[in-house]
Amino acid sequence: MDPLSITGSIIAILQLSAKVLAYLNDVKDASKDRAQCEIEMSNLYSLLVSLRSRLEEGSASQPWYTAVRALASENGPLDQYKQALETLQAKMNDGSRLKKVGEALMWKFREEEVMSFLARIERLKTLIGVALELDHFKLSQAIKDETTQLRKQVPAIQSGIDRIQQNYDSTKHRALLDWISSSDYPAQQSDIISRKEKGTGQWFLDAPEVSRWLNEATTTLFCPGIPGAGKTMIAAIAIDYLLNTAQPGAHRVAYVYCNYKAQNEQDVFHLLTAILKQLVSGQPSTMEHIERLHRTHADRGTKPSLEEITVALRNVLDHCPPLYIVIDALDECLNDTRRQLLARLDDLRAGRNVSLMVTSRFIPDIESAFKAALRLEVRASREDVKRYISSQMYRLPACIQRDAALQDTVLVMILDAVNGMFLLARLHVDSLLDKRTTKAVKMALAKLTNDADALDIAYEEALHRMKSQPKGDHELAKRVITWITFAKRPLTTTEICCALAVEPEETELDSDNVPDTDDIVSVCAGLVVVDHESAVVRLVHYTTQEYFERTGDAWVPDGQLHIARTCLTYLCFDAFQHGACSTEKDYEERLRRHQFLEYAARYWGEHARAVEADIADQICIFVNSNALHCAVQARQFSWQTPGNRHYSNSTPLCEVACLGLAIVARTLASTTSGSFTSMVKAKANDNYSRTPLELAASEGHCEMVKMLLEYKADINAQHRTFGSALYSASSGGHEQVVQILLDYKADVNPQNTWNRPLHAASSNGHEQIVRMLLANQADVNAQDDVLGSALYAASASGHEQIVKLLLANQANVNAQTGTSRGALQVASERGHEQIVKTLLANKADVNAQNGRSSALCLASANGHEQIVEILLANKADVNAQSGRGSALYLASEQGHDQIVKTLLANNADVSLQGREGSPLYVACVNGHVQTAKILLENHAGVNAQGRFYSNAMHAAAYEGHTELLDLLITNSSSSLPQDYYGRTLLWLAAAGGHAATVEALIHKHNMDPRTADNLGRNPSWIAGKKGHGVVLKLLQGYDGEPNAGQAAASDRRYDQSRLLCDVCTSSIPRGVSYYHCDHCSGGDWNVCDDCIKCGATCMDTTHVLVKPTTFVNPADILMIRGM
Template identity: 55%
Template sequence: MDPLSITASIIAVVQLSTKVLGYLNNVKDAPKDRTQCAIEMLNLCSLLYRLTDLVKQGNPGTSWYSAVQALAVKDGPLDQFKQTLETLQTTMTDGGRLKKAGEVLVWKFKKEEIASILDQMERLKSLVQIALQMDHYALSQAIESNTEAIQSDLNFVRTRGDNAEHRKLLEWISSTDYPAQQSDIIKRRQEGTGQWFLDAPQVATWLSESQATLFCPGIPGAGKTMVAAIAIDHLLNVVQSSSHGVAYVYCNYKAQEEQDVSRMLAAILKQLVQARPSLAGPVEQLHKQHADRGTRPSPDEVFSALRDVLAHYSAVHIVIDALDECQDSDNTRRQFLAKLRDLQAGRDIRLMATSRFIPEIVDWFNKALKLEVQASKEDVKRFVAGQIYRLPRCIQRDPALQEIVQEKIVEAVDGMFLLARLHTDSLLDKRTTKDVKSTLAKLSKGSAALDEAYKDAIQRIEGQLSGDYELAKKVLSWTTYAKRPLTTTEMCCALAVEPEEAELDPENIPDVEDLLSVCAGLVVVDQESAVIRLVHYTTQEYFECIRDSWDPGARLHIASTCLTYLSFNTFNTGSCCSDEEFEERLQENKFLGYAAKHWGGHAATVESQICKLACLFLSRSKLVSCAVQVLLRAPYRYPNYSQEYPKNSIGLHLTARFGLSIISETLLLSQEREMAIALERRDSDGQTLLYLAAERGHQRMVKLLLDKGADVNAQGGRYGNALQAASSGGHELVVKLLLDKGADVNAQGGRYSNALQAASSGGHELVVKLLLDKGADVNAQGRRYSNALQAASLRGHELVVKLLLDKGVNVNTHGGRYSNALQAASLRGYELVVKLLLNKGADVNAQGGRYGNALQAASLRGHEPVVKLLLDKGADVNALGEYHLY
C-alpha cells in the first residue's frame, strides 16, 4: 500500500468525522453524551492529522511503515471506524432525509450505544498514539490485540444491521430499565459526597481482586442506594470496557412482579449485551425459540444464555442494591443469590450488594468483604449546603444562619441521609430567622427520629389550605396503596377521575409540580423513568402504620376510581382486533393498564362497599372483554400478541381470578336460574370458575363455588383440573377443601399429569403429604416427568424427595425427559438430593434420557461436588451416553 492510499484512508475518516461533528453540533437540547462524543472525536481528528504528516514523510520500506499499513487495510481499524461513523450519521439524519447541517436534529442514542462508540474511538486513539511514537513492534502488537475487540463491537454496521431490531430484541428479553433508575439516582448526588466509599480499601480490593464479593449493609436511610449508584457510576466511567462488563439490579419493594429470578437474570443479560452488541447471539437464539410461539425462556434458559455471554468477558462487576427489598416469601432472593454464586464459581464475577441488617442476608455474605454504609458528617454537610437554594430567603441571604443550619442538621441526623433531607424540608415554610432557629432546636434525634420527622411532615401537610391538604392525602394514599410504582401520567389520570362520570375531563388533570409541592417532600419524581414515588422505603412503612386512621376512605376511593375508569364509554367497543389498535388504546388511555390489572386487588379490601359498582362493570360484556385483554395478554410483544388471551370470559371469571367471593355471590344470585350454566362456563382456555379460584389459592371463593354446586372434578385448563392447579401453587387449604369435597386425587391430565407431580415439582411438602395421605399413587407415571420423585429431584426439593422415598416410591423408575430422578437432580447440581437418592439405592449408572446418565448430566453443567459424589458411589467414568438437543 503506497503513502497516498494510507493517507487517503486517514483523510476519509477525518472528513467524515468533521461531517458528523457538524450534525452533533445541531442536536436539539444537546445531552451530556453528545458533548462527550464531540470532544473525543475532535481529539481523535487531531491525532489523525499528525499521523497523516508522519505517513507523508515516512519511508515505505521501513518496518514502522509496514505496521501503519495494518491500520488502513480493508476491514482494519480505520475502515471499521469509518463504517461506524457512516451508521452514526445515517441514524442521526433518519437515513439521510435531513441533509442540511442547519436543520434541527434529535439525539436518538442510549447511553450504552454511545459507550460502544466511545470505546471504539478510544481504541483507535490508542493505536494512533502508539503509531506516533514510531515503535513498529508495539504498534503491530496493539493492532493484533485490538482487532478482535474492534470487530466484535461493530454493532451498528456488521453484527446488528438494523439498530431498531436490536433494541426490540433486548426489550424482549427484559423490559426492565435499570439504567434509567441509575440516571435518576446519580443526578441527585451532591457533588463530592460518597468519596469515602470509593477511597475505602475494601472497595479497592473488590475492584481489583478476582471473584471478590463486597457486602455493604446499613441502617434505613443511611444512603445505601446512593452508594450503589456511586459504585455503578464509577464502574461505568472507569472500569467498563469491551472486556470488562458491568451490570446492576435495583430491587424495589413496589416492583415484586419484576423481581423473580428469571427477570433479574434477564436484566443483567440485557445490560451486558447492550454494552457488547456482538454478543447478542444467545439472546437471538432464545428469541427464535420462543417469540413466535408466544412463550418465555425458562430461568434455566436465561441462566444458560447469561453464562454464554459472560464467557466473552474477562471480568464482570455486578451490583445488587436493596436486597432486603427483594421479597423472600417464595425463596426468590435465595434462588437469585444462589444463581449468582453459581456464575461466580467458574468466572471472574465480582459482586456487590447493599441491604439493611437482615440476619439471613448478613449470614449469606459472612465470607465477603464488608463495608458499612453510614453518611459521614462531611457528606451530610455538603448535602445540606447543596439544598440552601431551596430554602427561604432569610436563610439564603444569611451565611451565618446557613452555617447554623448545616451544623444543627449534621448533629441531629447521626449518619442518616434520609433524616437530613427530611430535616431540611422542615425548614421550607419557615420565613424568619427566629422560626428557623426554633425549628432547628427541636430537631428529632435518636432511634425515633424518623417517625418524628414524618409526623412533622404530616403536620405541615395538614396545616395547608383545605384543597392542598386533600390533594396531598390522595397523592400519598395512591402512592402508598399502589400495587406497583405509578408514572406521573398514571397518577394524574387517576386523580382526574370523577365519580359517576363516563369519560376523563382533560381540564381536571392536575399538574405534577403541584402534586409534589403539597406533599412536604415525602413524594419525589424520577425524571428518567417518570415514576412518582415515596421518598424512601421507610416512608412506605410509616404510612402503612397510619394510613387507615389518616385517610380511612382511601381504599374505597382507589377501588372506585379503577372501576369508574374501566367503565368509561370509550371501552364499550370491547377488545381490540389487532396489535396496532390495542397499542393505540393503551397509548390514549394511560391509566387503563394499571386499572385493568389491579382493580381486583384494590376491590378485595373493600368488597362489600364496592360491590354495586363492581357488578355494574362486570355485567357489561364489552367492558369485561376490554379489561380481560389488557389483564391477560402477553407482557411482551410478538406478532398477534394482543390476541393471545382467554376469550369468552365473563365477569365471574374475573371475580374468580381475584377471589372476590362477595361480588361473585351477588352476581350468581342475580342469575339464579342459570347458575349451573354459569358455574360450568369455560373460557377459551378451558378454565372454569373453580379452576381459576383454585389456581390462585382463593379459599373462600373455592368454598362458595363448591357450595353452589361446581363440579370438583371438571377437566380443563393448563393443569387439567382444579386439584392439580391448587397443588402446583402449594395452596394447602384449597387442596384439602377440594379433596374433602370429592376431588379425585389420582386424576390424570394437564401439565404435570397428576396433582402429586404438580406439588412435588413445586416442592410443596405439606401438599405432597396431604395428597399421599389421601391415597395419591406415589409411582404414578406422567408425560413431563416419569414420576413425582423425578419432578422433585429436578428442582432440588430434598424434603419432598425424602417424603416420597419414605412412602415407597421406586427410586430407579425410568422415563420422562430426564430418564430417572438421579439424572434430574445431578443436572441441576442438587448435591443433597443426589446423596439422598444414592443412599436409598438409586442406580448410579442408569442409562437413558436426554443426558445419557447422571454423571454426564452433572458434568455437562459443571457441578463438581455432584460429580465427585457420583464417582465416589461408583459411577462409571467411561459409560457411554449422548447429549441430545431436543
C-alpha cells in the same frame, strides 16, 4: 460472447426486474420516488425486451454484434445492473419477504441516493437506445463512459445498503432485548447518579474492602445499612465507577434495583432476564442465545422458562470477561424470590469470574447468607452529609441565607441529628423550607432528635406541614400519597395525574381537571419525588411507604375504597363500552389515548378485594357491561409480547372467580337465578377454556372455591395446560384450598399423564401439600409427561426435604422419566449437592445413562466441583460417554480447570474423543489456556483431529487465541501442520481476522505470509476477501501481496451470521449460490462459488456436491438434528 450468452444475461435481468417491479406495484402509501422508480424501471424493462428480440432475430456474423457484445461484457453495463439487482435480492430472506426488503430500500435511502439510482437507469436506457439504432461508434463510446461512471457509484450504493442492514440489525436487536426483558435499570441508574452531590461517596471507593472486591476475582461484597443510610446511592456510585473507569472490554457490569413496590413483578425470572439483557446488549456476539430462545417461543406466544434463561446466562458468561453484578436493596424482594435468586447466582458463579455486590437492611437471613463475604456497612458519612446540607442552602428561606452564623447552626444541628441516615438530612432540610424567621428556624432545629423513632417524628412533622396548607392543597396531597402508597406498582406521572382527574359518576375524563406534575410534588412536603428518566412518581424512601402503610387508617381510612371506585369509574367510561379492540394496532391507539387504562384494568380487582362489600353493586354493573372485555384485553395484553398478542374472551363469573370476589359472585347468583349453575360449570370462552373453579383455586381464594363447589362445580375438570383445580392449587402452594378440594373428594391420581398435583407440589417446593397428597394416596411413582416423576421434579428444583419425604414414601430412586433422565442426573446437573448425597445414600445408580448422559458428565459440564468428587467417590465411571463426550471432554470445553484436574487424577482418558474432537481440541476452540496446560501436562495429543478444524492448533489460530497457539506450538514435536486444504496456521489466523495472532506467527514462529493453500490462495487473499483490513495491511508489509482472485473477491461484503464456506471460511450470504456435501462434517459441509471456481472439493473426492435451491440456516440444521 455469442448471442445466446448475451440473451441469457438479458433474460436474467428481466426476471430480477420483474420481481422488483411487482414489489413497487404493491407498495402502499407510496412516495413520488417510488412512482418514478416504477416508471423508469418499466421503461427500461421495455427496452430490454426489445433488445432481446433484436438479438434473437439477428445473426452473430453481423457487425452490429461486435459493439453490442460490450454491453454484456464482464463488469459491463448489463453485468453491473444485474449485480445491483442481485445485491438487492441477496438482502431478501426469501421471495415472500421481498416487500419488506424493498420497503427498507425505498424509505431509508437518502434522496440523493435514490436520484443516483434513477440516473443509472436513464444511462442504461440511453445505451440500449443507441444499440437499437445500430450506431456502432456511439454505442462503444457510451459503454466506455457508462462503465467508468458505474464503477464510481458502486461504493456509494454498497454503503447505502450496508447502512440499511445496520439499521435493520439494530432495530432487530432492540426488539429482541425488549422481548427478553422490559426492564430498564440503566434509566434508573442515570436518574439516581444524577442526584449525587459532587464528592460524596468517596469514602466507599477508598475502603479496603472495595479495593479487594474490585481486584480479587469472584469475591462478594455485602453492604448492609440502616434504613435511609444511602445504600441505593452507594450502589449507584459502585456501578458508575465500574462503567466509567475500565478499559473497553476489560470487564462487564450488570445490576438490578429491587423495589418494594414491584415485588410481584420482580421475581427471579424478571431479575435474571434483566441481567441477561444487560450482558447481551453490550456484547452483540452473544445475541444468538436470545435469538435461539425467540425462535422457540415467539411464534407460540410463550416466554422462556426460568431454566432456559439460566442456561442462556451460563452460555453468555462462558464467553464473558470478568463480570461484576450489583444488587441493590435485596431486602425489598419477597423472601422466596430472594432465596431463589441467591441460589441461581451461586450456580451461575461456579467456575466463572463473577463478583457480586449486595446492599440490604440488617435482615438476619440475608446477613447469614453473606457471612463469608467481605462486609462494609453503609452509613452516611459526616463529610457527605455536610456536603449535601451545604448544597441545599440555596433552597432555604432568606433569613438563613443572609445569616452565616445561622447557616452554621443549621449545618451542625442537622449533622448531629442524622445518626448515619442521609434520608433524615433530607427531611430535616425540607422541614425548614417554610420557616421564615430566625426564631422559627431555631425552634424547628430544637425539635430534631436522633432517637430510634427519629424518622417517624420527621414524617409526622412533614404531615403537619401538609395539613397546614390551604384546604385544596392538603386534599390533593392526601390523594397523591394515597395513590402512591396503595398502588400495586410504581405509577408514572401521566398515570397518577389521570387517576387524580377521575370524577365520580362521570363517563369521560375532563382534561381541564388534570393536575400538573409539579403541583402534585410541591404539595407533599418533600415526601414525593419524580424519577425523571423513567417518569415514575414515588415516595422519597422505602421507610416512607412503611410509615404510611402503618398509619394509613388514621390519616386516610378510605384509601383503598377511593382507589377501587376510581378504577371502576374509569373502566366504565363511554370510550370503553365498545369492548375489546379488533386489532393490536387499534389497542395501541386506545392505550395511547387512555394512559390510565392499563393500570386500572390490571389492578382494579386487587383494590376491590379489600373493600368488596362496599362496592359489590358497582362491580356487578361493570362485569355485566361490554367494558369488561376492554379491561380483560388490556390486562392480557400487558403481559403478552407486542406483535404477538391475542385477546381471549372471558365471562363475568370467570373474572370474579379469578379475583376472589365471593360477595360479588353471590350477588350475581341472586340476580341470575337458575342460570348461575350453568355459569359455574361453563368454561371461559377463550383459548384456555379455564373453569371458574380452577381459576379461583389457582389464586388461592378459599371462599370462592367453597361457593363454587356449593353450586356443583365439576371438581375434576381437566385442562391440558392448567390441569384440574387440585393441580392449580397444589402448584400455587394454596394449602387451605387443597384441603377444601380433598374434603370434596378431588381426584389425586388423574387418569391423564400430565398435570399431576403431587408433581406440581414437589416441583414448587410445597412440602405440606406433598404430605397432604401422599396422605390421600397420591401415587408417588406416577409419571408426568412434563415433570417426570415427583422425585425427579423435586430433585430438579432443589427441594431436599421433599426428596427425603418422597423417598420415605417408597419413591423409586432410579425411575426413568419422560425426560429420559433420572433424579440423580438432574440433581447433579443443577448443582444440588445435598440431594445428590441423599439419592446416592438411597442407592441411586451412579452410572445410569438415561438420556445418553451420566450424572458425572452433567456435573462436569456445569462446573459442580463438589458433586464431581462425590460421584467419583461413589465409583462413577470416569470415562463414560454422553451424547457429546466424556466428563473430561465436557469440563475441558467449559474451562472448569479444577474438575479437569480431579478427573485426570481419577484416570480420565485424555485422548478420548467427543462429538467435536478431543478434550484439548475443545479447550482450544473456546480459548481456555489453563485447561490446555493441564491437558498437555497429562500428555494430550496436540495433533488430534477435530470436527471443524484439523486439530487444536488450527482451532486456536482461527479463533485468535495467541497464547494458546504459542503453548501448542511449543508442545508440538512435529513441523507446523497444514490442513486438508493446505491452509497454514497463518492462513487461518488471517481468515479469522486476528492481527495479534498473525504477527506472532510471523515474528515468533517464522511463518511465511506468501505460502498459499492448495488452491493457490495466500493469507493476504483470504484477509482481503473477508474484509480484515488491518490484517491485510500487516501481511502486505511482509510482502504478502494478494494473489489471484483477490480483486474480484475483495468487493464482496459478507454477513457473518450466515453459512460458512468450509474451504475459505467466508460467510455465504442468503440468496447466493453454494454447494453442499451431505456426508462430510456430519452433513454440515458447504463451499462457496469462489472456491468451486478455484477447484475446491470436499474432503472425500468421491462425494457428490449438490447445489441447494434455497439457503438453509445453520442454526435450523442444528436444531433439526437435536444438537
